Amino acid sequence: MSTFLDLTQLSAASLAQLDQAQHARQKAANHLEAMAENLSAAEMEGSTASGQLSLTTQVEPLRGVAGNLQQGIFRLVVLGDLKRGKSTLLNARLGERLLPSDVNPCTAVLTVLKYGLQKQVTIHHLDDMPPEKIALEDFKQIYTIGP
Ligand SMILES: Nc1nc2c(ncn2[C@@H]2O[C@H](COP(=O)(O)OP(=O)(O)OP(=O)(O)O)[C@@H](O)[C@H]2O)c(=O)[nH]1
Ligand SMILES: [Mg+2]
Numbered sequence: 358m359s360t361f362l363d364l365t366q367l368s369a370a371s372l373a374q375l376d377q378a379q380h381a382r383q384k385a386a387n388h389l390e391a392m393a394e395n396l397s398a399a400e401m402e403g404s405t406a407s408g409q410l411s412l413t414t415q416v417e418p419l420r421g422v423a424g425n426l427q428q429g430i431f432r433l434v435v436l437g438d439l440k441r442g443k444s445t446l447l448n449a450r451l452g453e454r455l456l457p458s459d460v461n462p463c464t465a466v467l468t469v470l471k472y473g474l475q476k477q478v479t480i481h482h483l484d485d486m487p488p489e490k491i492a493l494e495d496f497k498q499i500y501t502i503g504p
Contacts, residue, residue: 382426389423433468457497465502 367375393416403409425431435443444456444464455470457463478496480489491499 379429382429382431386423386426389419390424393419393423456492457501457502462502465500 396412396416396419399423400409400413433448437443440460442458444458447470448456448458451470455476456468476493478491478493480491480496480500482489482496
């Protein structure tokens with residue numbers, strides 16, 4: 358999967374958009390950090406005044422998400438009605454037909470795409486079964502809705 362951007366191939370307009378996106382990510386990360394700070398401060402104040410609200414469990418996750426955003430790690434969610442071209446759009450962005458796409462309802466499961474050294478699919482089951490690694494071609498065959 359080719360996931361690294363070749364910056365020399367991008368137009369000035371695309372580079373400006375990347376710059377804007379990075380700026381927006383930084384701003385969002387700063388807001389999340391500020392929320393974490395506010396929660397910590399409020400809990401400390403509450404412990405000697407009105408009582409704590411048990412929000413300390415939210416502080417670390419907020420800091421974690423802020424840190425990920427700063428490093429450019431985030432989830433981009435692609436949602437849409439059946440057969441709106443979600444898989445086709447993602448394949449086009451990846452430059453490869455990784456996800457099955459069809460005229461019939463096709464993608465049967467929530468799918469998370471992320472960079473890896475090998476093309477591999479991990480199936481996470483809703484029950485207690487451990488995650489299962491399968492080949493991409495098997496994934497397309499088993500987890501696609503038939504016509
Ligand atoms: N004309 C046209 N057809 C498109 C476009 N994008 C996707 N298609 C076609 O629309 C059909 C559905 O595309 P998919 O990418 O499978 O749609 P999807 O939203 O992932 O579908 P599900 O996962 O089944 O919900 C396929 O036959 C695609 O070739 C587009 O921009 N224009
Ligand atoms: Mg799909």
